[in-house]
Amino acid sequence: AKQGGNSRFQFYVASIDQEIRERKQLEKDLSKAQANREFHLVYQPQINLENRRVIGAEALIRWEHPVRGLVPPDDFIPVAEVNGSIVEIGQWVLDQACWQAAQWAADGMPLRIAINLSAVQLRRDTIVDDILDTLERHSVPANRLELEVTETSFMTNLEDAVEKLHRLHQAGISIAVDDFGTGYSSLTYLKRMPVQHLKIDKQFIRDLLVNEDDTRIANTIIDLGRSLNLSVVAEGVETAEQEYYLTQRGCKLAQGYFFSKPLLPDDFETFVAGFHQK
Numbered sequence: 001a002k003q004g005g006n007s008r009f010q011f012y013v014a015s016i017d018q019e020i021r022e023r024k025q026l027e028k029d030l031s032k033a034q035a036n037r038e039f040h041l042v043y044q045p046q047i048n049l050e051n052r053r054v055i056g057a058e059a060l061i062r063w064e065h066p067v068r069g070l071v072p073p074d075d076f077i078p079v080a081e082v083n084g085s086i087v088e089i090g091q092w093v094l095d096q097a098c099w100q101a102a103q104w105a106a107d108g109m110p111l112r113i114a115i116n117l118s119a120v121q122l123r124r125d126t127i128v129d130d131i132l133d134t135l136e137r138h139s140v141p142a143n144r145l146e147l148e149v150t151e152t153s154f155m156t157n158l159e160d161a162v163e164k165l166h167r168l169h170q171a172g173i174s175i176a177v178d179d180f181g182t183g184y185s186s187l188t189y190l191k192r193m194p195v196q197h198l199k200i201d202k203q204f205i206r207d208l209l210v211n212e213d214d215t216r217i218a219n220t221i222i223d224l225g226r227s228l229n230l231s232v233v234a235e236g237v238e239t240a241e242q243e244y245y246l247t248q249r250g251c252k253l254a255q256g257y258f259f260s261k262p263l264l265p266d267d268f269e270t271f272v273a274g275f276h277q278k
């Protein structure tokens with residue numbers, strides 16, 4: 001028995017060991033990814049449900065690893081947040097998205113671009129200036145940019161987050177609370193934060209018409225948005241039934257595979273032109 005336990009223990013240690021090695025390798029590859037130009041952005045259209053116009057796009061990062069292929073952001077963003085490389089990656093995202101916004105504006109398509117801002121980025125002392133400088137460098141008006149922040153961003157230092165988001169908002173940038181309802185949801189911060197949008201997480205939209213709890217949660221967020229004068233964005237809309245339900249329930253904005261997957265810039269332009277012709 002002792003023998004068996006021992007070997008099982010060794011097996012366990014070996015698998016942890018391998019996990020650590022894989023993680024180290026991922027970090028190492030991640031540190032070279034930017035210099036090797038392995039990142040790119042895709043853009044998912046955000047739709048105004050009332051008039052069926054594309055009002056903007058959410059920029060989402062993609063990492064094309066030379067060996068592993070496409071690595072999902074959910075696999076590497078958390079790693080980048082722990083080792084701090086999210087700061088550099090996030091600045092690259094901001095820069096790239098602003099460059100794209102300027103391109104689209106020059107092409108007669110002045111859309112708003114939303115980017116995901118990590119809690120780690122928001123904690124930086126220079127973040128407000130970094131964002132404003134980037135907009136200026138690309139001559140993008142601040143109201144063309146939206147920042148998606150999660151509830152975790154408010155947890156570590158509420159005062160600090162309030163102060164920074166106020167400065168960003170005063171400059172004209174809009175703020176959305178991402179994954180609303182999944183984390184630390186408190187009405188206190190909603191009152192104090194200069195936020196304009198709530199994004200209903202896709203986990204509540206997936207079974208919207210099947211699971212009563214999800215229907216109630218979505219309804220509650222829509223009503224909360226209305227009473228606090230915040231516009232609500234439903235994320236992960238995949239079916240016509242979901243769109244119909246959300247529209248008649250008073251949700252004004254949506255994104256999801258039903259309209260479009262996140263797209264490369266050229267495909268995004270084609271999508272917008274086609275969508276507006278319908």
Ligand code: C2E
Nearest residue numbers: 060061073074077093116117118236237238256257258262
């Ligand atoms: P998120 O911000 O909540 O983004 C929504 C995710 O849902 C995206 O996954 C998007 O591709 C996916 N999605 C959109 N429509 C649908 C749909 O109809 N059905 C389903 N099942 N999924 C849909 P993605 O691109 O894999 O990104 C995952 C997460 O990684 C994001 O979640 C965000 O938290 C993070 N992320 C992505 N890009 C960035 C970035 O540039 N910076 C930071 N800090 N985080 C990012």
Ligand code: CA
Nearest residue numbers: 058116148178
């Ligand atoms: Ca997001």
Ligand code: CA
Nearest residue numbers: 179201202235
């Ligand atoms: Ca989400």
Ligand code: CA
Nearest residue numbers: 103107266269
């Ligand atoms: Ca073009």
